[in-house]
Amino acid sequence: MINSSPLLSEKAGYPAQGRLFGEFLCGLWATACDALAVPVDQAVRATWVLRAVLPSWAGRRIGATPFQASYVADDGFPAEMSVNWSGAHPELRLLFDWLDDPPGKAGDARSGTMTAIRRLRQIHEIFKRPAGRLSPAPLWHSVAWRVPLRAIQKTYFGLFEWPHAQRHAAVGEAMERLGMAAAWDDARRRVEEADGRREIEFFAVDLADDAAARVKIYYRSHDADIHEVNRIASVALRHDAEGALAAYRTLAGDRADAGEAALSCLAFRPGLDQAAESTTYLRMASLASCDSEAVDRTAELLRAEGADPGRFRALSAALAPGPLEDSQGVLELVSYRAAGRRGDITTYFRFPVFDQPAAAPSISSSETGRNQL
Secondary structure (H helix, E strand, C coil), X not given: CHHXXXXXXXXXXXXXXXXXXXXXXXXXXXXXXHHCCCCHHHHHHHHHHHHHHCCHHHHCECCCCXXXXXXXXXXXXXXXXXXXXXXXXXXXXXXXXXXXXXXXXXXXXCCCCHHHHHHHHHHHHHHHCCCCCCCCCCEEEEEEEECCCCEEEEEEEECCCCCHHHHHHHHHHHHHHCCCHHHHHHXXXXXXXXXXXXXXXXXXXXXXXXXXXXXXXXXXXXXXXXXXXXXXXXXXXXXXXXXXXXXXXXXHCCCCECCCCCEEEEEECCCXXXXXXXXXXXXXXXXXXXXXXXXXXXXXXXXXXXXCHHHHHHHHHHHCCCCHHHCCCCEEEEEECCCCXXXXXXXXXXXXXXXXXXXXXXXXXXXXXXXXX
């Protein structure tokens, strides 16, 4: 396990410098599979799937600073790991930034079946074409895997560098092409009626053929309390507001606010004129004093939702570079979805790798105080 390695540095960072990005990430993936007690044969196959989909930068060596800035993590590292705890078996996920890889690679052979690829191509050029002040949207990708072997892939277009009006214009055009304009009009109107300040940050699509394949739109809130994020989540057709509020209170502890830069994801499904579900992400690094406290609160929520907190604690200990009480932000985010399935909780892990972050890309002058996702 990573946290028992004799190569650990004294500053509770990962001993990653000099290693290949792909080697390091696949090692983390294997560590997670071991902590989750995944059968060895399935863990090997899942790691093979991950290796096949990683961008070309996986073959680069990790240095003291990022070779290119990424907004995935505060130190510029271009990947994060997460686990969804609903169902009989947890779902392991890796999200990564394509950085400078050619967009065709992300949009074609590695992205899924032909139906899913055609769906992605319907909107790809909206987010990748320069128009006026726009630079192409950063492209992120994720691989999700659940026992028995079932790989799901998703693509994310980052809109955080664009002026707000152009974000809304691009999202509106994409939802029109996907036949979801009515649902988006309803959601946007109702979100804008809620209190507080927020901005669209990501547009995402499931790369799947089934009728339940989702389109997701992510909002980042500024200075929100837990009631405000619950109001935003209530825009969705399926949302248990009472259960969600109880979950947020467990994660926030004795605080009434939702922490720094809470996220709200509205998921849209074909055939509905309203957002189908919503997921709220709370940044535990801003709500808890250390990772140990963040893990304790999350374990309490898992237990209340009927999920086994033991596997989560084992995973957290395995992924941390040292004692959980000595770190903050390894367990960066916890998300909760109240859509009729108990234990629909996802935990997001970040990895402190670099000594110094690279300079962040420039942000539109219409935005201030943006915090990294």
